Amino acid sequence: MKKQKIFKILIICFFLTIVNSLYLFSYRDIIIPEKLIKLRTLTQLKPYLFDSGEETRAGTVARLAEIGDKDSIEILKDIYEKETYTWRTPEGLYGVKERVLLALGKIGGDKAKEVLLDTIKKEIKTGPRDWAKDNRIEVDFRFIGICNCALRSLILWKDKEVKNFLLEIFNSETTAVIEMGEYSRGLASLGYFRIEMQEKGILTVEEKVNYLISNLSDSLKMIQSGVQSAEAVKDDGIRMAVIELGPAAIPFLEEWSKKFPENSYKKNMVDGMKERIEYFESIKSTFTPSWLAEW
16 A cells, blocks of 8 residues: 555656656647737737637737736736636647736736736635546646736745745745646745745845855755755756856856865755756757846
């Protein structure tokens, strides 16, 4: 029985890793139908938000994000609430609900932030839907996608309200937060450290690397097999924050690497960051991970 439980946990970890990798590496903007590209106002696009085809509705939301009209925020909120909690479009990773959350991030402003915070708080309170879970691995991928997109948008804001929420998320070890996936939790940590460094006036690449590495944990801490603790999630955010600094961070990482014992957790983390930066640099002409945004 114990072996079966361990095997089940390993399978869940495997699938979550695949999903997180998809979010990180395979995200592409939805292809907006040509008929929508020609439309330039909310009035022109609004009828397509109620089209019978999910791809058209998702494309319309993406087009509204490009236009950036803040008058569309309220209707996007309504669209999100009216969309059924179903699987995503066959052509893209995200459906209409996720596209609305990404659109709010692009549109920006206090109202969009308010809607995003309210939405993700409600989703976390409701938690993953048992009926929506994949029976093989007991994971609600729609819940993961929604939380992922909401957090991806929220980390574009750099104020105390968002910072406090992000801190609450990556420090939480409740079931609902854990089930949103390690990548989503890591995004919360990334956003927190972005704001923290801005508030502290940490501006240069050297200062950022030094601050981030000095905040690494001494070892990897897990709640149970395959489930990261808040400390481990914090380190995930630090890793992403360093990687997005790009090649300019490498000389400072090399200096830090010399300070840690061989095969220690911190040395492996620092060396891994350097390798990831080099890897992303080598493939940047092909794609850019969605979280590697200029800030």
